[in-house]
Structures are given as structure tokens and as C-alpha cells.
Amino acid sequence: MTCSYREAGFCSALSLPPSLDPQADNNWQHFKGADAGKQILTKGSSSDHVFVLCAGWAFQYIQLSDGGRQILKFLLPGDPFSSISIFEEASHFSVKALTRVQISGFARSEIRNRCFAEPDAQSPITQSIVSDARDTTEFLAVLGQCPAEQRIAYLLLHLIRRIAARRVSREQRYPFPLRQQHIADTVGLTSVHVSRVLSLFRDRRIVALSEGVLEVVDLAELERIGSL
Amino acid sequence: MTCSYREAGFCSALSLPPSLDPQADNNWQHFKGADAGKQILTKGSSSDHVFVLCAGWAFQYIQLSDGGRQILKFLLPGDPFSSISIFEEASHFSVKALTRVQISGFARSEIRNRCFAEPDAQSPITQSIVSDARDTTEFLAVLGQCPAEQRIAYLLLHLIRRIAARRVSREQRYPFPLRQQHIADTVGLTSVHVSRVLSLFRDRRIVALSEGVLEVVDLAELERIGSL
DNA sequence: CGGTTAATTGATGTGGGTCAAAAGCAGTGG
DNA sequence: CCACTGCTTTTGACCCACATCAATTAACCG
Numbered sequence: 001m002t003c004s005y006r007e008a009g010f011c012s013a014l015s016l017p018p019s020l021d022p023q024a025d026n027n028w029q030h031f032k033g034a035d036a037g038k039q040i041l042t043k044g045s046s047s048d049h050v051f052v053l054c055a056g057w058a059f060q061y062i063q064l065s066d067g068g069r070q071i072l073k074f075l076l077p078g079d080p081f082s083s084i085s086i087f088e089e090a091s092h093f094s095v096k097a098l099t100r101v102q103i104s105g106f107a108r109s110e111i112r113n114r115c116f117a118e119p120d121a122q123s124p125i126t127q128s129i130v131s132d133a134r135d136t137t138e139f140l141a142v143l144g145q146c147p148a149e150q151r152i153a154y155l156l157l158h159l160i161r162r163i164a165a166r167r168v169s170r171e172q173r174y175p176f177p178l179r180q181q182h183i184a185d186t187v188g189l190t191s192v193h194v195s196r197v198l199s200l201f202r203d204r205r206i207v208a209l210s211e212g213v214l215e216v217v218d219l220a221e222l223e224r225i226g227s228l
Numbered sequence: 229m230t231c232s233y234r235e236a237g238f239c240s241a242l243s244l245p246p247s248l249d250p251q252a253d254n255n256w257q258h259f260k261g262a263d264a265g266k267q268i269l270t271k272g273s274s275s276d277h278v279f280v281l282c283a284g285w286a287f288q289y290i291q292l293s294d295g296g297r298q299i300l301k302f303l304l305p306g307d308p309f310s311s312i313s314i315f316e317e318a319s320h321f322s323v324k325a326l327t328r329v330q331i332s333g334f335a336r337s338e339i340r341n342r343c344f345a346e347p348d349a350q351s352p353i354t355q356s357i358v359s360d361a362r363d364t365t366e367f368l369a370v371l372g373q374c375p376a377e378q379r380i381a382y383l384l385l386h387l388i389r390r391i392a393a394r395r396v397s398r399e400q401r402y403p404f405p406l407r408q409q410h411i412a413d414t415v416g417l418t419s420v421h422v423s424r425v426l427s428l429f430r431d432r433r434i435v436a437l438s439e440g441v442l443e444v445v446d447l448a449e450l451e452r453i454g455s456l
Numbered sequence: 457c458g459g460t461t462a463a464t465t466g467a468t469g470t471g472g473g474t475c476a477a478a479a480g481c482a483g484t485g486g
Numbered sequence: 487c488c489a490c491t492g493c494t495t496t497t498g499a500c501c502c503a504c505a506t507c508a509a510t511t512a513a514c515c516g
Contacts, residue, residue: 062369064456070369084361087354092362116344126315129357133312134320136364141290141298143371144416148472179494188372193472195495228292376504407462421504423463438463 010052010080010124028107034097041081041095048089049105051081056101057177060093061185071186073135074098074178076162083128086111099177141228143188151187152197153226156207160216176214238280238308238352256335262325269309269323276317277333279309284329285405288321289413299414301363302326302406304390311356314339327405369456371416379415380425381454384435388444404442 030049034040040058041051053075060072060082072093075081081095086108115125135158142154163174180198184191201207206222208215216222258277262268268286269279281303288300288310300321303309309323314336343353363386370382391402408426412419429435434450436443444450 062365062456064369064373066373068373070372072365072368084358088358093365130312130316133310133361133364136361136368137290137300137321140300140364140368140371141292143368144298144414145292145294145296181494186372190473191495192474192497195497196472199496228290409462418505419463420465420506424465424504427464 010078010128028110030105032103032105034101034103036097036099036101038097039094040097040101040103041091041093043092043094044090046089047091047105048108050085050108050111051095052104052106053077053079053081054102054104057098058095058101059098059182060095062093069185070188071182073132074159074162074186076166078166080128083125083132086115086125098182138228146228148187148189148193148197149200149225151189152183152194152201153206153222154228155183155187155226156214157222157226160214172216172219174214174216175212176209177212238306238356256338258333260331260333262329262331264325264327264329266325267322268325268329268331269319269321271320271322272318274317275319275333276336278313278336278339279323280332280334281305281307281309282330282332285326286323286329287326287410288323290321297413298416299410301360302387302390302414304394306394308356311353311360314343314353326410366456374456376415376417376421376425377428377453379417380411380422380429381434381450382456383411383415383454384442385450385454388442400444400447402442402444403440404437405440 036056043062055077057077058075058081060075062070062072064070075095082091082093085091089108115123139154139158142151146154159176160174163169163176167175179191180194181191183189184194187194189197198207198209201222202209204221205217206225207217264284271290283305285305286303286309288303290298290300292298303323310319310321313319317336343351367382367386370379374382387404388402391397391404395403407419408422409419411417412422415422417425426435426437429450430437432449433445434453435445
């Protein structure tokens with residue numbers, strides 16, 4: 001079993017073993033797999049463990065009472081479910097698997113000890129908290145102020161950069177397991193309208209999205225559309 | 229000079245003197261005032277100080293290149309400009325005064341020492357970071373998924389609760405220095421539409437907003453409209 | 457008193473939602 | 487190999503929540 005991304009992630013930053021072997025379970029570290037579409041974490045549930053995605057894609061979301069849902073963030077291999085989960089027992093969002101995933105869990109107390117052995121402002125956890133906050137507030141501005149094309153372009157750029165940070169892309173082609181419904185629930189549109197905008201992008205030779213692959217044809221134009 | 233709110237805020241939580249006396253300036257702590265409408269902090273600017281609002285109202289925002297702006301959060305007396313500013317030198321948003329304000333600044337190094345003398349997960353800063361993250365993600369869901377009435381009701385409820393936590397309200401009347409344009413820039417609508425919705429709320433005897441005072445007539449109904 | 461800024465109101469326009477049908481595209485199993 | 491099923495995407499027709507534009511009123515203020 002391999003975990004092609006783990007070098008770049010949260011585990012290596014903390015010198016934690018990636019724990020991809022189910023036999024490696026012990027009292028402060030354990031391991032789990034889950035199929036695509038399965039809910040992995042439920043909003044409000046408490047755990048004394050902090051989770052890290054080791055393989056596959058997942059997403060944080062909030063379920064609304066009227067049936068809608070807001071996707072908050074997509075998790076890539078190496079990402080902790082949430083950087084602030086180090087501080088809070090109860091999660092303030094749910095998590096669902098987008099593809100088949102592998103998850104590691106670490107006892108929160110253990111992680112906290114490793115993090116705060118020497119309180120360094122430049123620690124990977126601190127960095128992660130800061131960049132999460134930046135991303136979230138910036139995305140707030142996108143949802144509050146930008147029209148459909150810009151929202152979608154922004155999301156694509158954001159994901160492209162995160163994927164590219166982990167894996168070298170060949171010819172601007174990126175693995176992209178999202179359905180249009182996921183894009184819609186992220187940027188606050190309907191899947192019907194997402195389909196229309198993506199068709200436009202394809203016609204205008206900006207990006208082409210199909211079969212789980214995102215192909216960027218005109219990056220400059222995408223950036224022109226998707227920047228704040 | 230009085231600072232009626234300060235007992236509830238960030239300073240007292242850290243046992244910091246509120247520094248309301250301009251003469252009290254020294255090398256790790258200083259003090260400033262600013263008039264309503266004045267920009268207090270600029271996105272991207274760096275400082276080795278952490279700022280706390282001592283009196284008055286202010287707001288965090290992001291300025292868009294197309295002229296729009298997204299208001300991220302309203303700051304009430306006792307609020308730090310941002311809880312994560314403890315970790316980052318450069319601010320990722322701007323801050324503007326809504327009323328005449330009083331601001332204290334503390335050397336970041338000093339604050340950090342006091343915070344992490346004993347790394348306690350229940351420290352006020354930790355709490356503040358966690359609740360900020362919760363608020364922001366919840367508001368993301370509101371912007372992404374909710375129609376105008378719900379957005380505005382949600383914002384009003386959110387502010388009411390925060391005001392009430394600091395000051396006892398008389399007959400459901402709250403100080404409320406926002407212009408309709410501020411509401412609009414927060415919830416992603418135009419001020420014209422905000423005016424229409426507020427008129428509806430007034431007609432339906434839910435809330436009445438005028439002359440800097442927010443009067444809640446039917447809290448139950450407001451909560452029915454403004455909850456997720 | 458004119459000048460400025462904020463709120464209101466009306467008329468009209470439009471971006472994106474809703475509804476529904478069709479088409480593509482796996483699997484799956486006969 | 488082909489029908490059958492379920493899921494996703496596409497497309498078209500129509501609708502509506504909210505934006506835009508513009509005029510009016512109100513409040514404030516030097």
C-alpha cells in the first residue's frame with residue numbers, strides 16, 4: 001500500500017508516522033479506510049483524536065435544515081480534517097469522502113504535546129491555522145461579492161494550486177474527482193448553472209473538465225476571471 | 229474617560245491593563261483614538277503589535293478591485309482585531325472605524341509570552357480562535373445558501389447576541405451604529421434591497437431599525453427566519 | 457439656507473433558479 | 487451483445503429574487 005502524497009502533509013511536518021498499516025493501531029494512533037461518498041465525521045460529534053487524510057479526497061461541509069449544504073473545504077492527502085481541531089473536541093462541520101480514502105487518527109493530547117513542546121509561531125500547525133483563516137475569509141468575499149463565473153474560476157484556481165503543490169502536473173492536467181454538484185454546493189449555485197458555466201469555459205477554451213480530469217487550456221484567462 | 233465594556237473583553241482575559249490613558253504609552257503597549265469612518269488598519273500591512281478595540285465599533289473588511297467590499301466581522305469593545313493576529317505579522321484584512329473608537333496595541337511578543345506561558349487549550353485566545361473559525365464557516369454557509377431575509381435576520385441575531393453579552397439590554401433595544409450600506413456589504417446584497425427587507429421587517433413587526441437603535445419586537449419570529 | 461449623506465420608493469432589467477426532458481455513460485445481469 | 491437501471495450532465499423554456507437606475511424625501515449641518 002502506498003501513500004504517494006504523504007511527504008508533503010501534516011504527518012511529516014510533525015514527524016508523525018503516517019500509520020498506513022492497520023496493524024499499527026495503538027492507544028494514541030489509529031487507522032481507518034472509507035469508501036467514496038461515506039460520511040466520515042459528523043458535525044457536533046466529539047473525539048479525543050485528531051484526524052488526517054492520508055489518501056484520497058474528502059470535503060468539509062455543513063448540512064442545512066432545508067436540505068441544502070455548504071461545502072467549506074476540500075481535503076487533499078496530507079491535510080488534517082481541520083487545523084483547529086487540535087483545540088476543539090467537538091467538530092463544527094461534517095466530513096464526507098469524495099473518493100475512497102485512508103484516514104489516520106492521533107490522540108489530541110499527544111499532538112498537542114508535540115506542537116507546544118516549544119511554542120514556535122512558525123510551527124506547521126500555526127501556519128496551517130493562519131492560512132486556513134486567510135482562505136476562509138477570502139472565500140467569504142468571493143461568495144458575498146462575485147458572480148458565477150468568477151466564483152467557479154476562483155475555486156478551480158484554488159484547487160489547482162493545492163493539487164500542484166503536491167504533485168507535478170503533466171501538461172496542465174489535474175486529477176479532479178468533484179461532481180458538478182460539489183462545485184455547486186461550494187460556490188453557492190445550482191448544478192444546472194455550474195454546467196452552463198463550465199460549458200462556456202470549454203467553448204471559450206479556458207478549461208475542460210471531464211472524466212475526473214481538469215485540463216487547463218488558458219491559465220492566464222482563468223486567472224483573469226477568477227482573481228479578486 | 230470611561231470604557232464601559234472592557235471587563236468582558238480580551239484585555240481582562242489576559243490581565244492586561246486596558247491602557248486608556250494616552251500617557252501610559254511605553255515600549256510594549258500603546259494607545260490610539262480614531263474618528264468614525266477612518267481606516268485603522270490596512271490589509272497587507274505588518275506590525276509587531278496586536279490591537280484591541282477598547283471603545284466604539286469597528287469592522288474588518290476586504291476591498292475588492294471592482295469597488296465592492298466584503299465586511300467580515302464587526303468589532304465590539306473588548307474584541308481583538310483578530311485572534312489569529314497573535315500568529316501573523318501581516319494582516320489579511322483591513323479595519324475601519326464605524327464610530328469614534330479607542331484602540332490599544334500590545335507588543336506581539338509580550339502577548340505571546342503571556343498566552344503560552346502554560347499552553348492551555350482553554351485559554352481565552354484559544355477559545356477566541358475556535359469561536360472565530362466557527363462563526364466564519366457558519367457565515368460562509370449563510371452567504372452560500374440563504375436568501376436575503378435569512379441573511380439579514382441572521383446578521384441581526386448574531387450582533388444582538390454579541391451586544392447582549394456585553395451590556396444588559398432594556399426592552400430589547402440595542403445600540404446599532406451600522407448604516408444599511410454596512411449591512412449590505414456584510415450579507416452580499418445592495419443597500420436598496422436591504423432597505424426593502426428592513427421595511428418588510430418593520431411592517432411585519434419583527435424588528436425596527438432607526439437612529440442607531442435596533443428594536444426587537446418579535447424575537448421568536450426573527451429567530452425563525454434567521455436560523456440555519 | 458444650500459449641500460451632503462442616508463433612506464425610501466418605483467420602474468425596469470437580468471443573473472441565476474426551477475422544472476423537466478433528454479442524452480451520455482457506467483455497471484449489471486440475462 | 488444488448489436491455490435495464492441509476493447517476494450525471496446537458497439543454498431548453500420559463501420564472502423570480504435581487505440588481506440597477508433614478509427620482510423623492512428626510513435628516514443633518516455649517
